[in-house]
Amino acid sequence: xxxxxRFPDEVxxxxxxxxxxxxxxxxREIEIRAHDGSEREYEALAAMYDEFDPADRAQGIPxxxxxxxxxxxxxxxxxxxxxxxxxxxxxxxGHATLVPDDDAHELAIFVLQEYQEAGIGTHLMEALLGHGVxxxxxxxxxxxxxxxxxxxxxxxxxxxxxxxxxxxxxxxxIRLTDGSDEGG
Amino acid sequence: xxxxxxxxxxxxxxxxxxxxxxxxxxxxASEAGDDLTVAILEEGGTxxxxxxxxxxxxxxxxxxxxxxxIRFVEGDPGSKLVDVAESEGFDRIALSGGTTSPMGKxxxxxxxxxxxxxxHVSVSLIR
Numbered sequence: 001x002x003x004x005x006r007f008p009d010e011v012x013x014x015x016x017x018x019x020x021x022x023x024x025x026x027x028r029e030i031e032i033r034a035h036d037g038s039e040r041e042y043e044a045l046a047a048m049y050d051e052f053d054p055a056d057r058a059q060g061i062p063x064x065x066x067x068x069x070x071x072x073x074x075x076x077x078x079x080x081x082x083x084x085x086x087x088x089x090x091x092x093x094g095h096a097t098l099v100p101d102d103d104a105h106e107l108a109i110f111v112l113q114e115y116q117e118a119g120i121g122t123h124l125m126e127a128l129l130g131h132g133v134x135x136x137x138x139x140x141x142x143x144x145x146x147x148x149x150x151x152x153x154x155x156x157x158x159x160x161x162x163x164x165x166x167x168x169x170x171x172x173x174i175r176l177t178d179g180s181d182e183g184g
Numbered sequence: 185x186x187x188x189x190x191x192x193x194x195x196x197x198x199x200x201x202x203x204x205x206x207x208x209x210x211x212x213a214s215e216a217g218d219d220l221t222v223a224i225l226e227e228g229g230t231x232x233x234x235x236x237x238x239x240x241x242x243x244x245x246x247x248x249x250x251x252x253x254i255r256f257v258e259g260d261p262g263s264k265l266v267d268v269a270e271s272e273g274f275d276r277i278a279l280s281g282g283t284t285s286p287m288g289k290x291x292x293x294x295x296x297x298x299x300x301x302x303x304h305v306s307v308s309l310i311r
Contacts, residue, residue, distance in 0.1 A: 059289035072288050101286040108287050143289060168292045 005104065005163060007139045007173045012159030015176075017130030018084050024118035028088050032127045035083035044092040045073060045085065053113045058145065059169065062110060075099070076108075082135055084128045086111070086120050094120050096128040104139040104173075105132065125158050129176060138179050143169040190275040191219045193305075195257075195265045195295065197227030197280075198237050205280035205310035206241065210248035220252040223268060225261035227295060262298025269305040281309030 020032040035041065049062040049069045063069050076083065076097045082105070086094035094111035107128070111121050132140060142160070144151050146169070152162075155172050164171035194209050196202045206222065213220040222245075224237050234256060245252055257264045269277045277299055282292045290311075292300075299307055 059291065060284075061288050075288055097287070099286045106285055106287045106289075108289070143285070143291075167294070168297055169289075 005141055005171070005173060007104070007141070007163070007175050008159075008161045010175065011178050012174050013129065013133065013176060015126045015130035015133060017134050018127045020123055020127050022119075022123060024115070024120055026118050028093075028115075028118070030093065030120055030123070031087045032084055032123055033087060034131055035077065035085065037077070040090075041085060041092075042073065042077075044087075044090065045095055046070060048092040048095065048112050049073075049110070051112060052110065056110075056113065058108070058148075059143065061108065082128065082131050082137070084124060084131055086115070086124050088115070094124050096124040098128060098132055098137060098140065101141075104141055105137050107140050107142040121154055122157070125154065129158070129174070133176050136177075138177050139173065139175055141171060141173040143171050146170045189217045189219055191221070191273065192276050192278055193221050193223055193265065193269045193272075193274040194252075195223045195225050195261065195277065195279040195299070196237060196241060197225045197261065197295070198230030198232035199227070199280070199283065201280045201283050202227075203240055203244065205278070206244050207248070208310050209278050210244055210250050210252075213252075214248055214250050220250060221255060221274070222252050223255045223257045223265055225257050225265065225295065226259070227261050227293075260298075262295045262302070265295070266299055266303045266305070269303065274305055276306045276308055277303055278308040278310055281311040 018032050018034045022030055024030050046069055050066060052062055054064050061072060063072050076099055080100045082098040084096050085092055093115040096109040098105040098107055109124055160172040160174045163173045194206060196206050222241050224234050241254060279296055282290055282296055285291055296309060
């Protein structure tokens with residue numbers, strides 16, 4: 001489905017890409033690193049999504065059974081996709097991903113329940129968008145349930161603007177670069 | 185127990201997910217002996233003409249070995265589909281449950297949204 005999507009004129013940011021290290025609000029050491037394609041990373045994320053509370057699913061993702069989780073991970077680890085993972089030691093605590101869509105990228109972010117409300121989501125978003133800027137991503141969009149005010153608040157704080165309220169889910173968008181590098 | 189054959193009105197547009205959903209519905213109709221009517225809708229967002237869609241619908245029906253009435257429904261697809269189902273005593277409306285975004289998120293199309301919120305006839309979203 002290709003639909004005209006409006007993006008803000010203003011460039012948001014700047015965003016600092018990965019790696020990032022910080023202590024979360026619960027005093028846990030968290031490190032955000034870019035996707036490294038390792039088996040260990042893949043299995044840690046599969047374990048995180050296996051543990052994920054189905055109540056926090058959004059529009060069918062993450063899927064709830066292991067086979068579909070792995071199919072979905074393969075989808076978001078495509079060659080042109082960008083991913084960052086929040087680590088607490090060897091445990092994947094959160095994951096954010098950009099999947100290409102025509103001239104923009106679609107974003108999704110998930111934080112494991114026991115790591116929520118500790119400031120990890122903001123770091124994950126900023127690190128992913130920083131990673132996106134470094135990789136030449138110009139425009140990013142996402143969908144969010146309109147009742148999910150904590151998520152909408154986070155996206156607004158980062159610089160996302162609401163661009164479509166007509167459909168079932170609300171669409172928000174952000175501009176990372178002005179695209180002036182292209183075509184001169 | 186006697187089996188109960190349902191009269192199903194399937195709404196199809198030109199999208200790939202619409203045709204996949206039709207194939208699933210044909211399989212089910214073949215197994216259950218449902219009485220199937222296919223309504224070809226004027227949905228936007230596709231380059232395919234209603235003739236293209238009709239050809240695909242006929243191919244799918246032939247492949248599934250199911251006979252069905254084919255209707256052409258002009259005008260707003262959601263409201264017309266509900267109108268036909270309610271005024272002609274269908275037991276169920278079936279249609280594609282939506283596309284998925286590049287991320288894999290399920291997206292409900294505007295036709296499905298209208299039908300879900302307005303139909304007094306049961307609705308099946310096929311995924």
